[in-house]
Amino acid sequence: xxxxxxxxxxxxxxxxxxxxxxxxxxxxxxxxxxxxxxxxxxxxxxxxxxxxxxxxxxxxxxxxxxxxxxxxxxxxxxxxxxxxxxxxxxxxxxxxxxxxxxxxxxxxxxxxxxxxxxxxxxxxxxxxxxxxxxxxxxxxxxxxxxxxxxxxxxxxxxxxxxxxxxxxxxxxxxxxxxxxxxxxxxxxxxxxxxxxxxxxxxxxxxxxxxxxxxxxxxxxxxxxxxxxxxxxxxxxxxxxxxxxxxxxxxxxxxxxxxxxxxxxxxxxxxxxxxxxxxxxxxxxxxxxxxxxxxxxxxxxxxxxxxxxxxxxxxxxxxxxxxxxxxxxxxxxxxxxxxxxxxxxxxxxxxxxxxxxxxxxxxxxxxxxxxxxxxxxxxxxxxxxxxxxxxxxxxxxxxxxxxxxxxxxxxxxxxxxxxxxxxxxxxxxxxxxxxxxxxxxxxxxxxxxxxxxxxxxxxxxxxxxxx
Numbered sequence: 001x002x003x004x005x006x007x008x009x010x011x012x013x014x015x016x017x018x019x020x021x022x023x024x025x026x027x028x029x030x031x032x033x034x035x036x037x038x039x040x041x042x043x044x045x046x047x048x049x050x051x052x053x054x055x056x057x058x059x060x061x062x063x064x065x066x067x068x069x070x071x072x073x074x075x076x077x078x079x080x081x082x083x084x085x086x087x088x089x090x091x092x093x094x095x096x097x098x099x100x101x102x103x104x105x106x107x108x109x110x111x112x113x114x115x116x117x118x119x120x121x122x123x124x125x126x127x128x129x130x131x132x133x134x135x136x137x138x139x140x141x142x143x144x145x146x147x148x149x150x151x152x153x154x155x156x157x158x159x160x161x162x163x164x165x166x167x168x169x170x171x172x173x174x175x176x177x178x179x180x181x182x183x184x185x186x187x188x189x190x191x192x193x194x195x196x197x198x199x200x201x202x203x204x205x206x207x208x209x210x211x212x213x214x215x216x217x218x219x220x221x222x223x224x225x226x227x228x229x230x231x232x233x234x235x236x237x238x239x240x241x242x243x244x245x246x247x248x249x250x251x252x253x254x255x256x257x258x259x260x261x262x263x264x265x266x267x268x269x270x271x272x273x274x275x276x277x278x279x280x281x282x283x284x285x286x287x288x289x290x291x292x293x294x295x296x297x298x299x300x301x302x303x304x305x306x307x308x309x310x311x312x313x314x315x316x317x318x319x320x321x322x323x324x325x326x327x328x329x330x331x332x333x334x335x336x337x338x339x340x341x342x343x344x345x346x347x348x349x350x351x352x353x354x355x356x357x358x359x360x361x362x363x364x365x366x367x368x369x370x371x372x373x374x375x376x377x378x379x380x381x382x383x384x385x386x387x388x389x390x391x392x393x394x395x396x397x398x399x400x401x402x403x404x405x406x407x408x409x410x411x412x413x414x415x416x417x418x419x420x421x422x423x424x425x426x427x428x429x430x431x432x433x434x435x436x437x438x439x440x441x442x443x444x445x446x447x448x449x450x451x452x453x454x455x456x457x458x459x460x461x462x463x464x465x466x
Contacts, residue, residue: 015300015373017112018452022295027453031446032198034291035439041290044435051431058425061418062137070140072418079401079413084138085250086393087423090275091131091430092173092247093268093389096240097276098124099180102187103236106229112304114448115296119287119438120280121184126433127279128177130426135169165249172246176239183232189215189225191442244272251396257338258400261326267319271389274312274359278385281305285379287438296444303372309385310366316392317360334405342399347412352395358388 022030065072075082098120105113139145193215196208215221248268251259281302288297327339343352362384371377403410437443 015303016298017115017300018449019295019298022453024450024453027449028194028198028446031293031296031442031444031449032195034293034444035195035442036199036204040439043286043290044439047286048432048435051428051435054424054428055432056425056428057421058429061421061425062133064418065137065422066141070138072416074413074415074419076411076413078404078409078411079398081397081401082413083415083419083423084134086390086397087426088131088134088138089247089268089393090390091127091134091426093244093272093275094279095124095127095131095176095180095276096244096269096272097280098122098127099176099183099236099240100273100276101280102183103233104240106233107237111452112301114452115293115298115444116280116284116301116305117448118184118187118445119283119434119443121180121187122437122441122443123276123280123283123434124180125177125184126430126437128173128180129433130430132173132177133426165246165253168246168249172239172243176243179232179235179239183229183236186225186228186232187445188441189213190217190447191445193217194446195442240273241269244268256400256404257332257334258327258342258396260335261323263319263322263326267316267322270312270315270319271392274309274316274385275389277305277309277312278382278389281309281378281382282386283434285375285382287443291438291443293444296449299373299375302375302378303369306366306372306378306381309382310363313359313363313385320356320360338400338403341403342395346399346403348395348399348402351391352399355388355391355395358384358391362388 018027073083075084098117101113101120102117105117136142136146189212192208193212196205196212199205199208245265245268248264252261252264254260284297284305285302288294324339324343327335330336340346341349343349363381365371365377366381398413402413
């Protein structure tokens, strides 16, 4: 049944990837005007001002941390890992959706990715940057301890343990960040050349010209570009699975009750994609309105990403069930105590039930097609998921550490104002970088969007298209 056969507003109607009425020139003019226009939306300044305020708090918190050490945080014995590692795992997870949208969906030739892949890739880079702060600063005074962490040959008595997953993290995250940066920067080249040719400002023309690296759009350039882009997509695809798998090994290879579980690698990967798609929606929904690109980031994208969020959320909930089952079925008294302490009578049990509310109960409304196409509802669900995925890391880390094997070593963990300033400060850093990106660089891949237009299909002599 064609779209025209449905009455207007019917939720059963198929949704377009790009709203009709655009040609090659009109699409280029519209998408380049987002950056080249001399006017900036007032909402952009409001969001950027709020984000920069949070970023200022991060600078204050980190300065005081370097002056005083980690004693300003709520970390203690036995909760040595707290907000620092919680935030590290949370930010790494958020960065996964960008690579998934750009690389895996490219290899599977999903055309709906074209409107959102560019700023999803940028989101990956900025999330990895926020995550990388925490392994550096959680030592308190890095200049006294950082050289103990890097795996380089040295003459000191204590070498880094190359069998430790903490060392694997260094290689996995750095490789992931490097490949993501290359993938993002290579994808920008044709659009930067378009900006170079469209702008009349001589300074911007030189800046975009340098960034475009001599791109002229010749057949040789396109052939080399497509090979490089496909190669980087192939390299990025296994990294989506490997990075958060390695991060999960930080916990799964230990003997701490609540961590020692083989379900952690797939459970962490699904959770990362879940958190990442929720964050993409959290950004895409206001940005599409702010810069008036609803014709390109359409309801089709919102609904499809909501479906992916729902599916990965159910996988995460299955991980919760497996975790509880393993704790009970193991017949290990420490695992069973951890399970009861986490869920029933522990002082942090409320965080577990709030986690289930955010990650399990609220997203169930996405089974309804009407609600998946209700943009305010989807945005609210994504905000619940963002909070819920942070709470998941809190539950895994704090509830497993604060009561371990020996009751005499038990202690409560209470975050300080500096913990919260660091957390919200990284949110400010992430938001500041994202909003600067969407204003200064092409947030939608112009040349990829053009391939969706009917006039971009070249007729074959036999009657087909390519």
